[in-house]
Every structure is written in C-alpha cells, then in structure tokens.
Amino acid sequence: MEIVTTKSALNAFLHQHRAAAKTIGFVPTMGALHQGHLALIDAAKQVANIAVCSIFVNPTQFTQAADLDNYPRPIDHDVSLLSSRGCDVLFLPSVGEMYAPGETWNLPLGELEHVLEGEFRPGHYQGVTQIVYKLFAAVQPDVAFFGQKDFQQVKVIDKMVHDLQLPVKLQMCPIVREADGLAMSSRNVHLSATERQDALALSRVLFLTRERFGTVPVQQLEADGTQLLAASPGIALEYFRICDRDTLHPARPESKTVVALVAARVGATRLIDNVLLEA
Numbered sequence: 001m002e003i004v005t006t007k008s009a010l011n012a013f014l015h016q017h018r019a020a021a022k023t024i025g026f027v028p029t030m031g032a033l034h035q036g037h038l039a040l041i042d043a044a045k046q047v048a049n050i051a052v053c054s055i056f057v058n059p060t061q062f063t064q065a066a067d068l069d070n071y072p073r074p075i076d077h078d079v080s081l082l083s084s085r086g087c088d089v090l091f092l093p094s095v096g097e098m099y100a101p102g103e104t105w106n107l108p109l110g111e112l113e114h115v116l117e118g119e120f121r122p123g124h125y126q127g128v129t130q131i132v133y134k135l136f137a138a139v140q141p142d143v144a145f146f147g148q149k150d151f152q153q154v155k156v157i158d159k160m161v162h163d164l165q166l167p168v169k170l171q172m173c174p175i176v177r178e179a180d181g182l183a184m185s186s187r188n189v190h191l192s193a194t195e196r197q198d199a200l201a202l203s204r205v206l207f208l209t210r211e212r213f214g215t216v217p218v219q220q221l222e223a224d225g226t227q228l229l230a231a232s233p234g235i236a237l238e239y240f241r242i243c244d245r246d247t248l249h250p251a252r253p254e255s256k257t258v259v260a261l262v263a264a265r266v267g268a269t270r271l272i273d274n275v276l277l278e279a
Ligand code: AMP
Pocket: 028, 029, 030, 031, 035, 036, 037, 039, 040, 145, 146, 147, 148, 149, 150, 173, 174, 175, 176, 177, 183, 184, 185, 186
C-alpha cells in the first residue's frame, strides 16, 4: 500500500491510474479503524479498480475540544489493517495540508443541518462538508463510500454533491455491529466494561422498534423507545426519533420508508446508532 501525505503526491499516484482508465473508489475516515471501516474498503475494491482511504481527524467538525484531543489515533495499527485488506493508497494529510490559516466555510444545507445531530452538535455538518469537499477535490473519486452508521451525514453529503453538482457517486454501506448488537465505533474504546453493557440499550431499543414497526403507530414507537432509553441505566439520552428516510422530517403515520435514530451519552462517550424500518 502506498502512503502519501500531500495532495500533490496523491495526485501523482492517482494520475497514472486515471490515465490507464482505472476507476477510483474513496473511503474517507478519521482512523482508529474497525470492521465497519474495512467493510467500506471491501465495497470500494468491489466497485472500483483503485481503493483510496483517507485518515484525517478533522478539527472543524468537532464541537468539543476534549473530544478532538481524546480521539484515538492508532496509526500503525490502521496502516496494517488497511494494507492487509488490500487498500491501494492511504492519504494521511496534516491539518496544514488541508486548511489555509483563517479560512472560512459556509455551505447552505437548509434544515438538514439543524435537526437531530445538528441540534446537539451545532456547526458539525459545516465542518464535515468543508473537509469532504476538500477530500473529494484531492482524490477526485468516481465513487465514495459512507456508512449508514452516520445516516444524517450521508444525507448532508448527498445534498452537497447535488447542489454543487460534484462529479462523484455516493454509496451507503450497512452498519457493521459487534456480535451483541453494539454498532462498531472508534469511540467504543473509551467505554468501561459497565458502560459497554449499558450501551447495548441503544441497539436493543432500535431492534425492538424495527420488530414492532408496521403494527404499532410511529408516534407510539417513538414514545415507547424514548421511555425505554430514558429509563435505561447509564444512558443519558439526547434523542430517539423516527424520521422520513429522505427528508429526516418526523415520520407521518402513513410513511413507508423511515429510519429510527438514536444519540446518547454513555458516561463521557457520545454514541449514535440507527436502523432502517420497513413495513
Ligand atoms: P469515521 O472514521 O467515524 O469518520 O467513519 C468513517 C466512515 O466509516 C463513515 O462513513 C462512517 O459512517 C463509517 N462507519 C463508522 N462506523 C461504521 C460501522 N459500524 N458500520 C459501517 N460504517 C461505519
């Protein structure tokens, strides 16, 4: 696997492949890789000729300095996981490589930016679109791969690609979970043994909601899920919502394609998860 730290070195590497009419699949990450990330690499290798992964802990999308400082950065382990999975090139830029001093960014994202995650992490999606735009410009992928784990993020990036007419296809890949249901996340390493058990309430309530969908009205499902989570030990619930999958507006009784989304703090660690609901 090639490892490059500058946009020009990345471009030089990819140029030869583009000239040979190879397609490029791109997986942007913040590192501390797990099977969820590696499933995205697999998808990229299946769909495209060349798989590019980036690891960049993007400062502009963090709303809390401590979260940025404590974000895990096991780079040697990440490199060995990526190379054993057949990733072709890792882009590993510094903050200075990606940002000009004092630069600003403001992309109109409409209400998508202010609901759900946006309520609890104001400015988060401005930071996400700012870095993903730059990474797309650097990699110029044919297809970019994102996890359903960050469902709202996929919607936001889809809007950016649509509104700015960026020449890239997006592919959303399913959530990879631990055997007991916990959605894999780089932040799970921060959970103590007790918190790790408490955190299972999130996937448990989501799976229960999925089972009952179609027989119980969505408002009732949302109220029941909220109540269950609020009563779960160790869980500080931020939201449990059932939304239309396309707009992220609250689901209506007749909505057919919906998603249940949850965010909570478990100790000092903030976790998110979701499931798609099908009638
Ligand atoms: P991150 O490194 O957390 O920014 O995530 C990089 C990409 O991996 C994003 O598209 C995430 O949605 C995706 N991802 C993170 N966790 C999972 C998971 N458990 N299953 C599938 N995709 C995931």
